[in-house]
Amino acid sequence: MDTTQKIILTGDRSTGPLHLGHYVGSLANRVALQNSAKQYIIIADMQALTDNVENPQKVHDNVLEVALDYLAVGIDPAKSTIFIQSLIPQIAELTMFYLNLVSVNRLQRNPTVKTEIAQKGFGETVSAGFLMYPVHQAADITIVKANTVPVGEDQLPVIEQTNEIVRAFNRIYGCNVLVEAQAVIAQVSRLPGIDGSAKMSKSLGNAISLSASADAVVKQVMLMYTDPQHIHVADPGRIEGNTVFTYLDIFGTDTERIAQMKEHYQRGGLGDVVVKKYLIEVLNAFLDPIRMRRAEFAQDRAYVKQLLLDGSAATYAVAERTMREVKEAMHLIYT
Amino acid sequence: MDTTQKIILTGDRSTGPLHLGHYVGSLANRVALQNSAKQYIIIADMQALTDNVENPQKVHDNVLEVALDYLAVGIDPAKSTIFIQSLIPQIAELTMFYLNLVSVNRLQRNPTVKTEIAQKGFGETVSAGFLMYPVHQAADITIVKANTVPVGEDQLPVIEQTNEIVRAFNRIYGCNVLVEAQAVIAQVSRLPGIDGSAKMSKSLGNAISLSASADAVVKQVMLMYTDPQHIHVADPGRIEGNTVFTYLDIFGTDTERIAQMKEHYQRGGLGDVVVKKYLIEVLNAFLDPIRMRRAEFAQDRAYVKQLLLDGSAATYAVAERTMREVKEAMHLIYT
Numbered sequence: 001m002d003t004t005q006k007i008i009l010t011g012d013r014s015t016g017p018l019h020l021g022h023y024v025g026s027l028a029n030r031v032a033l034q035n036s037a038k039q040y041i042i043i044a045d046m047q048a049l050t051d052n053v054e055n056p057q058k059v060h061d062n063v064l065e066v067a068l069d070y071l072a073v074g075i076d077p078a079k080s081t082i083f084i085q086s087l088i089p090q091i092a093e094l095t096m097f098y099l100n101l102v103s104v105n106r107l108q109r110n111p112t113v114k115t116e117i118a119q120k121g122f123g124e125t126v127s128a129g130f131l132m133y134p135v136h137q138a139a140d141i142t143i144v145k146a147n148t149v150p151v152g153e154d155q156l157p158v159i160e161q162t163n164e165i166v167r168a169f170n171r172i173y174g175c176n177v178l179v180e181a182q183a184v185i186a187q188v189s190r191l192p193g194i195d196g197s198a199k200m201s202k203s204l205g206n207a208i209s210l211s212a213s214a215d216a217v218v219k220q221v222m223l224m225y226t227d228p229q230h231i232h233v234a235d236p237g238r239i240e241g242n243t244v245f246t247y248l249d250i251f252g253t254d255t256e257r258i259a260q261m262k263e264h265y266q267r268g269g270l271g272d273v274v275v276k277k278y279l280i281e282v283l284n285a286f287l288d289p290i291r292m293r294r295a296e297f298a299q300d301r302a303y304v305k306q307l308l309l310d311g312s313a314a315t316y317a318v319a320e321r322t323m324r325e326v327k328e329a330m331h332l333i334y335t
Numbered sequence: 336m337d338t339t340q341k342i343i344l345t346g347d348r349s350t351g352p353l354h355l356g357h358y359v360g361s362l363a364n365r366v367a368l369q370n371s372a373k374q375y376i377i378i379a380d381m382q383a384l385t386d387n388v389e390n391p392q393k394v395h396d397n398v399l400e401v402a403l404d405y406l407a408v409g410i411d412p413a414k415s416t417i418f419i420q421s422l423i424p425q426i427a428e429l430t431m432f433y434l435n436l437v438s439v440n441r442l443q444r445n446p447t448v449k450t451e452i453a454q455k456g457f458g459e460t461v462s463a464g465f466l467m468y469p470v471h472q473a474a475d476i477t478i479v480k481a482n483t484v485p486v487g488e489d490q491l492p493v494i495e496q497t498n499e500i501v502r503a504f505n506r507i508y509g510c511n512v513l514v515e516a517q518a519v520i521a522q523v524s525r526l527p528g529i530d531g532s533a534k535m536s537k538s539l540g541n542a543i544s545l546s547a548s549a550d551a552v553v554k555q556v557m558l559m560y561t562d563p564q565h566i567h568v569a570d571p572g573r574i575e576g577n578t579v580f581t582y583l584d585i586f587g588t589d590t591e592r593i594a595q596m597k598e599h600y601q602r603g604g605l606g607d608v609v610v611k612k613y614l615i616e617v618l619n620a621f622l623d624p625i626r627m628r629r630a631e632f633a634q635d636r637a638y639v640k641q642l643l644l645d646g647s648a649a650t651y652a653v654a655e656r657t658m659r660e661v662k663e664a665m666h667l668i669y670t
Contacts, residue, residue: 046432050435053507057666060665060669063669084669086428086667090424092428093427096427096464099467100388100462101388102462103459103462105459126439127438128434128435128439129435130435132434132467305669330384332394332395334395334398334421334422334644335644
């Protein structure tokens, strides 16, 4: 094996449809990276369960929906290996070994998990599964020996935790079986929600999903946060922090027209509705080919399912190899 | 399946040789039960790692030693299914699902775990693996649908935790896939250590192992705790809390002679050394056939290894069936 080969692990929990924020934050990057690196994409159904314990049907059904989103944006299963987490039991096995290498205190200090526990209002009732999900993720990453993990800034502690485990394991068992992962932060890392809040998120209800209809896009853009001081058309408006212009900068292609609109808006005399109508045009132009590909794949769900099973079988073989090496390093081989 | 069939899960961590305390507390019971029940015996190498993370070779090597102890005392692999925990990945998978059903607080309140954390001096550095071992044990028990678990009194909280998980799972997923386990407390539940402390334990250094040589038995019985007030042979001695007499009551067969010795000891005029010499005779008579069977099996380790692999393969098939039912109940089937 060429030790300099880039091996990427990335993915999503199967909790709902992917949205424009996912596209900007990660999917676009994956489409680009699949040509130059070995890319594994995990659909994390078991991690989705950590805070959806009473709703496994949703978790199950969204596995296929997420896969359709992947195919729709141009992730190519001939280049990227898409797999379902629960079909790789070696991840659970590896997690069990890793849990011995991490203190409960360390898990409770993880800033990402702390924030999420507060956001979700878990408080004192947080489940063991939720608290230790960074260890589970360390197993996701290391089971395929990924050396590169694209993340948002808020996920950096997960990579830190992973590498602590990798170093502890290799030191204790005197081996170099496990590989440290490098976090790569996406260049345009975050798309604001339509309400202007920092992050687009399905659970915050401020997302435009990749599978949204043209009508849904109209409704959501019309609700979009602009400049609250820009009351009359004639008033000068601010483009900084104005979500409509942020989106135009990201999804628009006619930079000249956008520059003119910005100038006009700042000067006064350009109404929000006109800018929003243009953004609707831009977003639908961006989403149309995605919708078309999604509709095509959605007609043959059995084929998409088979893609996932094939990707999972390929990952299983890699995972089994890693697990064998892990158990050899731990002197836990009986056969 | 006959729903009234007794299915037992019992076993040991592979941390060292089994001793007389194990025999009295559980092995004798297993030998009796294997005739009337379906009995699974787990050699828990993964749980052994929770507090032996730096010493996996010991954990590995003791798997075979524990198996030899089983065969030596009369556990019959044709009647009992002996298996190695790490060869059943479904246990790890099931543990991951169960961790979502248990709060961190609940784990921290487990009295058995609390006591062990204090005893082992883990304090604030306790590992996640150690804290959640009761959840791992719940998976051991339920993966084979055991309805009966022989335990020491100090292990009752583990069964309580298991049944909480069983009830939560069946309620949330609207099924009756998982089976509650009944704890059965062994009649002679505990043998004191040779130092007179309440429990014989390898880690306390007060154990006589089942594989101890005749010489080792001499040395250990000579160190044994008796009546500290019984200084001169002529003094009257106490038999209550006198470990030598406790052992004679358990392992001796000549009850008349033992009664006479007790009476003589209490009256005064019977020295500790005389009683100890008799106990040495009794223990070696008890251990001789065990030693012989152990030596026989130890000559063909490949055969013993194969027994473990066969038992693990049989358990794997049962575990796979349970896992399928678990995933069906959770709607997590993709194939």
